[in-house]
Amino acid sequence: xxxxxxxxxxxxxxxxxxxxxxxxxxxxxxxxxxxxxxxxxxxxxxxxxxxxxxxxxxxxxxxxxxxxxxxxxxxxxxxxxxxxxxxxxxxxxxxxxxxxxxxxxxxxxxxxxxxxxxxxxxxxxxxxxxxxxxxxxxxxxxxxxxxxxxxxxxxxxxxxxxxxxxxxxxxxxxxxxxxxxxxxxxxxxxxxxxxxxxxxxxxxxxxxxxxxxxxxxxxxxxxxxxxxxxxxxxxxxxxxxxxxxxxxxxx
Amino acid sequence: xxxxxxxxxxxxxxxxxxxxxxxxxxxxxxxxxxxxxxxxxxxxxxxxxxxxxxxxxxxxxxxxxxxxxxxxxxxxxxxxxxxxxxxxxxxxxxxxxxxxxxxxxxxxxxxxxxxxxxxxxxxxxxxxxxxxxxxxxxxxxxxxxxxxxxxxxxxxxxxxxxxxxxxxxxxxxxxxxxxxxxxxxxxxxxxxxxxxxxxxxxxxxxxxxxxxxxxxxxxxxxxxxxxxxxxxxxx
Ligand SMILES: Nc1ncnc2c1ncn2[C@@H]1O[C@H](COP(=O)(O)OP(=O)(O)OP(=O)(O)O)[C@@H](O)[C@H]1O
Ligand SMILES: [Mg+2]
Numbered sequence: 245x246x247x248x249x250x251x252x253x254x255x256x257x258x259x260x261x262x263x264x265x266x267x268x269x270x271x272x273x274x275x276x277x278x279x280x281x282x283x284x285x286x287x288x289x290x291x292x293x294x295x296x297x298x299x300x301x302x303x304x305x306x307x308x309x310x311x312x313x314x315x316x317x318x319x320x321x322x323x324x325x326x327x328x329x330x331x332x333x334x335x336x337x338x339x340x341x342x343x344x345x346x347x348x349x350x351x352x353x354x355x356x357x358x359x360x361x362x363x364x365x366x367x368x369x370x371x372x373x374x375x376x377x378x379x380x381x382x383x384x385x386x387x388x389x390x391x392x393x394x395x396x397x398x399x400x401x402x403x404x405x406x407x408x409x410x411x412x413x414x415x416x417x418x419x420x421x422x423x424x425x426x427x428x429x430x431x432x433x434x435x436x437x438x439x440x441x442x443x444x445x446x447x448x449x450x451x452x453x454x455x456x457x458x459x460x461x462x463x464x465x466x467x468x469x470x471x472x473x474x475x476x477x478x479x480x481x482x483x484x485x486x487x488x489x490x491x492x493x494x495x
Numbered sequence: 496x497x498x499x500x501x502x503x504x505x506x507x508x509x510x511x512x513x514x515x516x517x518x519x520x521x522x523x524x525x526x527x528x529x530x531x532x533x534x535x536x537x538x539x540x541x542x543x544x545x546x547x548x549x550x551x552x553x554x555x556x557x558x559x560x561x562x563x564x565x566x567x568x569x570x571x572x573x574x575x576x577x578x579x580x581x582x583x584x585x586x587x588x589x590x591x592x593x594x595x596x597x598x599x600x601x602x603x604x605x606x607x608x609x610x611x612x613x614x615x616x617x618x619x620x621x622x623x624x625x626x627x628x629x630x631x632x633x634x635x636x637x638x639x640x641x642x643x644x645x646x647x648x649x650x651x652x653x654x655x656x657x658x659x660x661x662x663x664x665x666x667x668x669x670x671x672x673x674x675x676x677x678x679x680x681x682x683x684x685x686x687x688x689x690x691x692x693x694x695x696x697x698x699x700x701x702x703x704x705x706x707x708x709x710x711x712x713x714x715x716x717x718x719x720x721x722x723x724x725x726x727x728x729x730x
Contacts, residue, residue: 311627331633342628345646345729354642358632388728402632 259322260333260409261441262286263308267317270303270465277303278314279465285410289457290432290442292473294449296488299462301445302339305412308443309336332359335403335411335440339418341395343387348379348398351387352405359406373405374398377431393424400431410441417451429455449489453477461485498696505697510704517701524682527595527669528662531602532610535662536655539607543614544640547622561615564608569601573671576601580672593674598682601668606658613654617647649724653717660713663706 263285270278278300285291285308293301306312308319310326319326321334332355344351352370361369374380377397382390387398396416403411413432417425432455436442446452452459452473459476461468461484468482480486509517546557578584580592580600591597621643629639644651666684673680675689683702690699724730 306627309631311630328630328633328635331631334631336631338628338631342625344625344642345727355632358634358638386727386729 260330261322263334263410263441264320265304265308265314265317266320268304268307268314268319269316270300270307270312271315277465278307280317281465281467283308283460283467283470285441285443288436288439288441290436290444290455291458291460291470292452292456293443293445293460293462294447294452294488295462300465301462302414304462304467305336305414305443305445309334309412311336332406333408333410335400335406335408337396337399337403337411337413337416339414339416339445341399343390343395343398343402346387347384348387348390349374349383351398352402355402355405361406369405373401377401378427393420393427396420396424397428397431400428404431404435404440408440410443411435412443414445415447416444418447425451449477461488463488502696502700506700506704509697509701514701517698517705519678520681520683520686520702521705523595523680524663524684527598527682528602528659530599531606531662532655532659534599534603535606535610535658538603539610539658540614540644540651542607543611544618544644546611547615547618547643548636548640558615561608561612565612567605567608569605569665569667569669570671571667572605573601573668576604576668576672592672593676593680595673595680597672598669598680601672602662602665605665605668606662609658609661610654613657614647614651617650617654618643621647646729649720649729653720656713656717656720660710663709663713 265281265283268278268281268283269276281304283304293305295301303312307314310319310321310331321327321330326334344354346354349367349370352373353366356366356369357363371380371383374383377400379394379397379401382394382398387395390398400411400413400416411432416432417428420428429451432442432444436455442455444451444455446455456473458470459473460470461476461480461482463482463484468484469476469480471481476485477489480489508514542561546554546561576597577592579586580589580597581587582592591600622639625639625643625646629642634642664684666688669680669682670685670688673682673685675681675685683706687699687702687706690696690702721730
């Protein structure tokens with residue numbers, strides 16, 4: 245049967261969801277940093293990942309994004325192991341933005357080029373993506389002279405430009421002022437409303453409440469629970485999560 | 496003292512009137528050193544990139560070797576290239592000895608390790624910074640190389656300028672393989688070395704001025720590149 249190529253993007257031909265991790269274990273120097281985590285991220289909405297410093301949140305999302313190979317267990321994207329061809333459909337925003345030594349616009353165009361978008365489309369798509377995040381006035385500015393908040397926004401724009409099925413954000417608003425935080429939260433909610441699956445790490449319980457549909461709690465490399473937001477915030481299942489919500493140290 | 500003043504004024508006159516024999520020497524120097532730098536970049540940058548990207552056994556030994564070759568004494572390079580090009584050497588059949596081509600070969604050998612070593616460091620630092628981000632975007636190793644070369648462009652150009660500076664300033668390699676033959680292989684440094692001993696101080700001084708000016712221009716270019724790169728946070 246012929247495949248229709250109506251849409252120039254490869255969005256509909258490279259399914260990612262569900263992202264499933266089975267028995268994910270990461271061992272470094274004899275220490276188990278992730279411990280037999282089973283997690284399934286499918287469907288829609290925003291999953292908020294919380295937990296104390298060093299719990300393994302960043303590592304878990306890097307494993308799920310195919311950036312780190314687990315010592316044991318496996319990750320699948322729509323049933324197959326992660327591969328480079330589908331990577332543009334997994335938007336990943338690092339806690340500290342890594343931007344190329346080019347203009348803001350060129351950074352976005354680069355991601356589009358890697359994702360296989362035709363040269364003729366790239367400039368328009370990149371501009372539209374910048375405009376959406378109100379960054380169009382900075383399109384020609386070298387990315388690395390942008391402010392911290394602008395860099396954070398730009399790296400989200402870059403991750404979104406390729407129309408990912410899932411957007412993973414590692415503490416996207418730590419170090420940002422309230423206005424920049426609001427801008428990013430607004431963008432994340434808009435993306436979620438369009439059907440993109442979102443995974444977001446945060447230490448801000450207010451943000452978890454505002455953005456989360458579900459909350460996952462990680463503690464010492466173990467996934468303690470994954471519950472609907474309201475249920476979690478009202479009454480977490482584990483003693484560790486209850487202590488964490490009360491602001492007690494549970495390291 | 497009188498001698499010196501005369502020589503000094505004569506040197507300035509030679510430069511001012513663009514004396515033919517002076518210009519011939521300067522022009523040959525530029526041709527040889529620019530060609531050598533270009534060749535060294537063509538050889539050195541890919542080697543630097545491969546070592547930076549590669550993970551193979553003995554890699555740190557290769558890095559150590561390349562870094563050490565940066566400090567090769569020019570006369571030793573001259574000697575090695577001489578042995579290769581001399582009639583009984585492996586490449587003696589080409590009859591290149593005492594030609595500008597021989598000098599280009601010698602300076603290429605001298606400069607390529609500089610460009611490879613500085614380039615390797617630049618590309619490797621950038622790779623460490625970019626690696627996860629590029630993989631997250633779906634960039635494979637083949638595509639990563641041009642990306643790293645482009646994003647390291649200012650540092651890489653600086654490395655090439657450093658190589659060019661070294662090429663124009665050295666005398667040991669070109670004198671051994673070139674021989675300072677008038678109208679054929681006489682470049683600035685060899686002319687200065689030999690004309691001084693023959694007493695033609697004016698020509699030597701004039702060439703010295705030009706050489707010094709070139710060093711200043713090259714360093715000004717490096718500073719300009721740095722400033723441009725820093726302003727745009729591209730460094
Ligand atoms: N490559 C590695 N080698 C050794 N230890 C590592 C490595 N990567 C991560 N770790 C360790 O794993 C633990 C979890 O790290 P991770 O960055 O996932 O924590 P986190 O939950 O994101 O914390 P934070 O909230 O502070 O960002 C840390 O103790 C860290 O030191
Ligand atoms: Mg983290």
